[in-house]
Amino acid sequence: MDNKPKYLSTIKTLIYIIIGATVFGVGVQGFIVPHQLLSGGISGLSLIIYYIAQGALSLGAINFLLNIPVLYAAWRWLGRWHLGVTLFGTLYMSVIINVLSPLSTLELTHNPIIGGILGGLFSGLGLGIVYRGGGNTGGIDPIALIIRNRFGLQIGSILFGINMMILVAGAIVINIEAAATTLISTYLSAMVTNKVISGFNQRKAMFIISYKPVTICNLIIEKLGRGATILNGEGAYTHQPKQVIMVVVSLLQVARLKAAVEAEDPTAFMVITDAAEVIGTGFSAKSTKGAVERVLQTCDPVKEAEAEQLIHEVQVARQEIPSDTHKEEH
Incomplete structure (x- = not known):
């Protein structure tokens, strides 16, 4: 029973890889290869070799061979589970690219620029699906994951930076026109990748300065079902003390919260900014205790007492503490 969630999660990741890699393969074989454009990452290097060899080697085989050092990197820095996912993604990507090779003869578009745009959209969508499911398809994906884990940068932006170096090589080996068109394709791919991962579930961080912090906190809790944090400023x-309310909400909740705050306190000062990634209960985790603890960060003493009691009941139910003891402090 304990392994079931992890087992299902792995199956889900593999399904995402299959769907995403297939979409990526359609973009490469349907729009990139027919116009001898390039792609990003290891697949870009594979295309350069494929064009030089004039089809003597299959694109999938070249892609897999170039990914062998990357598989070591996945094992060395990401662990065995990521190694297995990377190996599966690399193999499937290499196979599906070869299976979809007949698409390159269909001439789906005659305009190289349109081909680059559609190729970027398809490849970005495919990679975004893979990353959203927690997988990767080899290439520079594991390298991007390592950089993201260490520095917190967006994967699409990391890929775009690395791909620029590959485009320089492509401009020298192939031609500058193909590299320039690929630049458009790569940029679109990076943007779509980021959007698929986080854009459709985008979060906004709001900082609210008001003389009615308790009332605003209650509005956030009751109207949006979100917690908030009060910062002392x-x-x-004037050097007068102020309280700044920080809350993270979904894109659809921004307008509701703005209207509620303006109606309650027309003098309130609000700053709204993008939240590139939000990690925590209510956004990326499912924890009853964590959800209640967010209420403790508000300034309402009544709700705080209720939340502390609920946390105690949850701990008793989970046998975290004896039932005859009382939680002394959160």
Whole structure:
């Protein structure tokens, strides 16, 4: 029973890889190869070799051979589970690219620029699906994951930076026109990748300065079902103490919260900014205790007492603490 969630999660990841890699393969064989354009990452290097060899080697075989050092990197820095996912993704990507090779003869578009745009959209969508499911397809994907884990950068942006170096090589070996068109394709691919991963579930961080912090906190809890954090601040000119309410909401909740705050306190000052990634209960985890703890970060003493009691009941139910003891402090 304990292994079932992990087993199902792995199956889900593999399904995402299959769907995403297939979409990526359609983009490469349907729009990139017919116009002898390039792609990003290891697949871009594979295309350069494929064009030089004039089809003597299959694109899938070249892709797999170039990924062998990457498989070592996945094992060395990402662990055995990621190694297995990377190996599966690399093999499937290499096979599906060869299976979809007849698409390159259909001439789906006669305009290289349109081919580059559609190729970028398809490849970006495919990679985004793979990453959203927690997988990768070899190439520079594991390298991008390592960089993201260490520095917190967006995967699409990391890929775009690395791909620029590959495009320089492509411009020298193939021609500058193909490299320039690929630049458009790669940029679109990176943007679509980021959007698929986080854009359709985009979060906004809001900072609210109001003389009614308790009321605003209650609005956030009751109207949006979100928690909030109060930060102590000071006015730079008056040096008067102020309380800043920080809350993270979904894109659809921004307008509702703005209207509610403006109706309650027309003098409130609000700053709204993008949240590139949000990790925590209510956004990326499913924890009853964590959800209740967010309420503790609000300033309502009544709700705080209720939340502490609920946490205690949850711990008792999970046998985290004896039932005859009381939680002394959160």
